[in-house]
Amino acid sequence: MSLLDALLRQGALRPVDHALAQSLRRLGREDGDADDRVLVAAALASSAIAHGHAGLDLSRPELVCDANVEWPDAAQWRDALQASRWVALPSRDAAATQAPLVLEDNLLYLRRYREYERRLAMNLRRIASASPAKGDLASLAPLFAALFPGARDTDRQARAAALALVRSLLLVTGGPGTGKTTTITRVLLLLIAQAALDGRPPPRIALAAPTGRAAERMAESLRAAIARLRDIEGIEAAWCDALPSSASTLHRLLGTIPDSPRFRHDADHPLPFDAVVVDEASMVDLPLMCKLVEAVPDGARLILLGDRDQLPSVEAGDVLAAITDAAGEGDALPAELARMLSPLLGALPERDDEGVLAGHRVQLQRGYRQAQSLELAPLADAMRTGDAERATQLLREGLAGVRFHEDVSDPLSGSSRETLLAPWRALMSLTDPAQALQQAQALRLLTALREGAQGAAALNQRIEDALAGVQRDPYFHGRLLLVTENSYRHGLFNGDIGVVQRDAAGVPVAWFAGADGVRGFHPASLPAHSGAFAMTVHKAQGSEFDTVWLLLPKQDARTLSRELLYTGVTRARRELHVCASEGVLQAALARHAQRVSGLAARLRA
Numbered sequence: 001m002s003l004l005d006a007l008l009r010q011g012a013l014r015p016v017d018h019a020l021a022q023s024l025r026r027l028g029r030e031d032g033d034a035d036d037r038v039l040v041a042a043a044l045a046s047s048a049i050a051h052g053h054a055g056l057d058l059s060r061p062e063l064v065c066d067a068n069v070e071w072p073d074a075a076q077w078r079d080a081l082q083a084s085r086w087v088a089l090p091s092r093d094a095a096a097t098q099a100p101l102v103l104e105d106n107l108l109y110l111r112r113y114r115e116y117e118r119r120l121a122m123n124l125r126r127i128a129s130a131s132p133a134k135g136d137l138a139s140l141a142p143l144f145a146a147l148f149p150g151a152r153d154t155d156r157q158a159r160a161a162a163l164a165l166v167r168s169l170l171l172v173t174g175g176p177g178t179g180k181t182t183t184i185t186r187v188l189l190l191l192i193a194q195a196a197l198d199g200r201p202p203p204r205i206a207l208a209a210p211t212g213r214a215a216e217r218m219a220e221s222l223r224a225a226i227a228r229l230r231d232i233e234g235i236e237a238a239w240c241d242a243l244p245s246s247a248s249t250l251h252r253l254l255g256t257i258p259d260s261p262r263f264r265h266d267a268d269h270p271l272p273f274d275a276v277v278v279d280e281a282s283m284v285d286l287p288l289m290c291k292l293v294e295a296v297p298d299g300a301r302l303i304l305l306g307d308r309d310q311l312p313s314v315e316a317g318d319v320l321a322a323i324t325d326a327a328g329e330g331d332a333l334p335a336e337l338a339r340m341l342s343p344l345l346g347a348l349p350e351r352d353d354e355g356v357l358a359g360h361r362v363q364l365q366r367g368y369r370q371a372q373s374l375e376l377a378p379l380a381d382a383m384r385t386g387d388a389e390r391a392t393q394l395l396r397e398g399l400a401g402v403r404f405h406e407d408v409s410d411p412l413s414g415s416s417r418e419t420l421l422a423p424w425r426a427l428m429s430l431t432d433p434a435q436a437l438q439q440a441q442a443l444r445l446l447t448a449l450r451e452g453a454q455g456a457a458a459l460n461q462r463i464e465d466a467l468a469g470v471q472r473d474p475y476f477h478g479r480l481l482l483v484t485e486n487s488y489r490h491g492l493f494n495g496d497i498g499v500v501q502r503d504a505a506g507v508p509v510a511w512f513a514g515a516d517g518v519r520g521f522h523p524a525s526l527p528a529h530s531g532a533f534a535m536t537v538h539k540a541q542g543s544e545f546d547t548v549w550l551l552l553p554k555q556d557a558r559t560l561s562r563e564l565l566y567t568g569v570t571r572a573r574r575e576l577h578v579c580a581s582e583g584v585l586q587a588a589l590a591r592h593a594q595r596v597s598g599l600a601a602r603l604r605a
């Protein structure tokens with residue numbers, strides 16, 4: 001039996017992956033080019049995308065396909081692919097020909113994804129190599145010192161701000177509450193003040209995030225940061241007034257075209273902004289990041305904010321991590337840059353490495369939030385670094401605001417049942433949609449899986465049974481909804497959360513937050529959606545809740561990883577409950593959410 005047939009028989013391939021291999025087999029038979037290894041590689045390159053990889057690593061097929069087969073030897077596999085007419089072998093920066101597959105080093109891509117990666121790298125280099133008009137840094141020094149009093153004491157926020165003044169591409173990474181939004185608000189203020197001092201119009205600024213909820217959170221944090229700026233002496237009110245106070249989704253920023261994967265803004269129709277700031281960049285997948293950077297005009301700044309330790313995007317690509325890896329730690333700066341910034345930061349450590357992205361990244365380390373009621377940082381840190389022993393010890397010994405329900409696999413039974421249901425019952429008695437959407441953030445039950453007894457789908461069902469009865473109306477008052485697909489027509493996107501309310505006539509309306517207040521839809525007109533009392537950690541990315549219950553499955557599963565746990569626990573604002581066994585915690589923390597990608601290598605080259 002051929003390897004392709006064996007994989008199919010084991011149910012290891014999706015129909016769409018198999019269909020690609022079959023069509024190549026059919027075409028190849030006519031002229032004797034139907035090597036089984038090539039067909040299997042084609043199917044796996046397609047399957048790789050669904051697993052979040054940019055392509056198939058020939059030496060690690062098991063990352064893409066969990067089958068009990070003997071894989072071809074990587075070198076021989078590569079030889080077979082090199083000999084196939086379905087496989088293009090372009091040099092790193094060249095566009096590929098019309099072949100459906102592209103082989104580079106040990107990576108086999110579907111051509112489209114290789115093009116996304118190549119174009120993304122090319123455009124990041126384009127943006128990184130431009131020098132923005134930096135003006136006279138010495139004249140900004142007094143304002144800079146007022147905004148960052150610790151600038152000369154290795155304050156990372158000050159470092160990020162200073163770099164933002166002289167770099168067109170900047171990556172600011174850091175865990176929750178490390179001040180990414182605060183810092184960027186101050187950077188934008190500096191740019192506005194600089195323009196005012198030079199007699200130029202203020203820069204045109206766009207703020208965006210991958211989901212509606214993340215965009216709202218970004219705008220909320222920004223408004224809070226602006227309010228604090230107004231209290232600082234030496235800051236002119238007009239500069240604060242010129243700061244943006246709303247953010248949009250990336251799709252909205254780029255301008256969706258109905259029924260098209262393209263956007264209104266692209267390389268030929270660039271975004272009309274001088275600075276584009278993107279929050280939650282770890283959630284942005286390869287195709288979207290490619291389209292975004294292509295639309296950034298020459299001479300504009302691109303600032304990416306994110307937490308590289310979170311789960312990577314569900315779709316292909318671990319773009320933030322790849323850029324971060326290529327940029328290096330960023331503690332020391334290239335000598336020329338260090339000297340340029342000395343009027344603002346004092347003497348800085350220097351380094352020789354002059355890679356394209358050297359000095360384009362700052363990692364913020366100090367957390368400023370969650371200090372009092374929730375002592376999350378040590379636990380998040382242990383999870384981030386995969387230290388299972390320490391994580392278990394911290395959970396057992398107890399941290400403020402954190403409870404470990406060891407070996408509990410069903411929080412909806414026993415003593416925790418009513419604790420969980422109470423905030424959702426409260427939702428059912430509210431009549432103001434804005435208030436209900438606010439209350440919707442009070443509590444979430446987060447799961448690792450969607451299906452199965454401990455999956456989000458089954459738990460939602462049980463919660464809804466408990467709240468509204470088994471014979472309930474599907475759109476009962478107070479039901480939480482999760483949108484599961486993008487709908488440009490509605491302006492609703494995968495991951496958006498809504499709440500159902502009955503109006504005075506008893507008609508159900510599903511309410512969602514929008515840039516200009518709440519928006520109501522008839523449930524029948526909504527794009528695909530599900531219940532949202534329980535949801536997967538993946539879907540909760542970009543959101544925070546006052547109380548989070550994180551439930552891990554009884555058995556280890558491939559989707560469990562340290563990134564999933566870290567992302568799950570860092571969704572909590574005030575209280576965290578973890579239901580898990582020691583064994584599953586250990587297995588999860590031993591695993592990385594690995595992504596195959598050639599982006600970091602492309603950016604380093």
Ligand SMILES: Nc1ncnc2c1ncn2[C@@H]1O[C@H](COP(=O)(O)OP(=O)(O)OP(=O)(O)O)[C@@H](O)[C@H]1O
Nearest residue numbers: 157174175176177178179180181182183221368369
């Ligand atoms: N240098 C600082 N000194 C004191 N407080 C700070 C400082 N930087 C940030 N904060 C406070 O920490 C909190 C979190 O800041 P901010 O929202 O900027 O963090 P963030 O990294 O953007 O968070 P998230 O990851 O949740 O988006 C805010 O209340 C802010 O006022």
